[in-house]
Amino acid sequence: MSVDNFLNFFVVPLLCVSVVLVFVRIVKGPSIVDRVIALDLLITIGIAIITTYSILSRNSTFLDVAMILALIAFLGTVAFAYYLEKREKKK
Amino acid sequence: MNVIIIILLSGIATIFIFLAAIGILRMPDFFLRLSVTVKATTLGIGLMLVAAAMFFGEMATTSKVLSIIFFLVLTAPVAAQMIGRTAYFIGVPLWKGSVLDELKNQYDMKTHELSSGAEDEDKGTGK
Numbered sequence: 001m002s003v004d005n006f007l008n009f010f011v012v013p014l015l016c017v018s019v020v021l022v023f024v025r026i027v028k029g030p031s032i033v034d035r036v037i038a039l040d041l042l043i044t045i046g047i048a049i050i051t052t053y054s055i056l057s058r059n060s061t062f063l064d065v066a067m068i069l070a071l072i073a074f075l076g077t078v079a080f081a082y083y084l085e086k087r088e089k090k091k
Numbered sequence: 092m093n094v095i096i097i098i099l100l101s102g103i104a105t106i107f108i109f110l111a112a113i114g115i116l117r118m119p120d121f122f123l124r125l126s127v128t129v130k131a132t133t134l135g136i137g138l139m140l141v142a143a144a145m146f147f148g149e150m151a152t153t154s155k156v157l158s159i160i161f162f163l164v165l166t167a168p169v170a171a172q173m174i175g176r177t178a179y180f181i182g183v184p185l186w187k188g189s190v191l192d193e194l195k196n197q198y199d200m201k202t203h204e205l206s207s208g209a210e211d212e213d214k215g216t217g218k
Contacts, residue, residue, distance in 0.1 A: 003146065006098045011105045018112035025115050025124075033178040034121055037128055040170065041115055044132045047159075048108055051136075051143045052101070060152040063143065067159050074166040081173035088181045089203060 007052055015049050036080045043073040093145060100142035107135035120186035121178050129171040133163055 022042050029035040047066045054062035114127030137160050144156040179194060180203065197206055 001094075001098065003094055003097050007101065011101055014105045014109050018109050021112040021116045031121065031178070031181075031183050033174055033181070033183055034124065036174055037121075037125055037171075038115060040174075041111060041128045041132060044136055045108055045112070047136055048104065048139050051139050055101075055143055055146050060143075060147050060149070060155070063140075063152065063155050063159065066140075067155070067162070070159055070163055070166070074162075074170050077170040078173055081170070081177040085177045085180055085203070088177075 004056060007056055011052055012049075015045060015052065018045050019049075032080075032084065036077060040073050040077050043069055043076075097142045097146050100138050100145070104135045104138035104142065107131045107138070111135065119188070121183045122175065123186065125171055125175055125178075129167050133167045136160075136163055 019042065022038050022045065025038040026035050026042070029038060047069050050062050050066045050069070054060055054066075108131065111128045111131035114131065115124050118124045118127055140156045140160055144153045147153075179198070180200070185192060198204070199206065
């Protein structure tokens with residue numbers, strides 16, 4: 001079994017199912033913090049998909065995109081936390 | 092040999108990420124969802140990136156991968172702590188089966204300061 005076959009027939013389908021499951025939580029999410037962590041998880045799964053794609057296409061440049069996505073996920077979560085807490089304090 | 096290691100690493104990583112996705116869908120309240128996703132995805136992404144580093148086997152890719160892993164391990168707990176703290180303040184309900192809430196009455200809800208519970212003892216001894 002080659003690496004390409006394994007990635008194509010096991011890793012990519014399972015990651016795609018994970019994206020769908022997390023998206024269900026984004027749509028359902030009872031509170032806004034649920035949606036924030038679901039978005040964080042979605043971006044993290046995006047990093048995994050980009051890594052898989054960079055292996056499949058033999059092009060390691062895509063890992064730069066993964067680095068930026070990790071940064072954005074962290075910044076987004078922290079900004080959401082900061083402003084949600086501020087809004088609550090004002091009330 | 093290298094192929095087997097790459098397949099093993101990426102397979103375990105995928106299973107971890109998949110379990111995190113199931114966990115965020117099935118866990119009953121916000122705090123349990125938070126604890127499932129952060130740990131599982133940090134491990135999953137780390138293993139997946141190590142698999143990529145082994146596949147390419149170059150110095151440039153490996154250093155890139157190490158910097159991503161370092162950044163993720165550094166920031167994921169911080170983000171989780173901040174969003175969990177916010178959720179506690181805005182009153183996200185705990186699961187009805189939870190038996191322990193150690194933060195109850197420890198937060199000053201006006202100033203958002205945390206007390207340790209030892210302040211009254213200090214007053215009692217006259218310090």
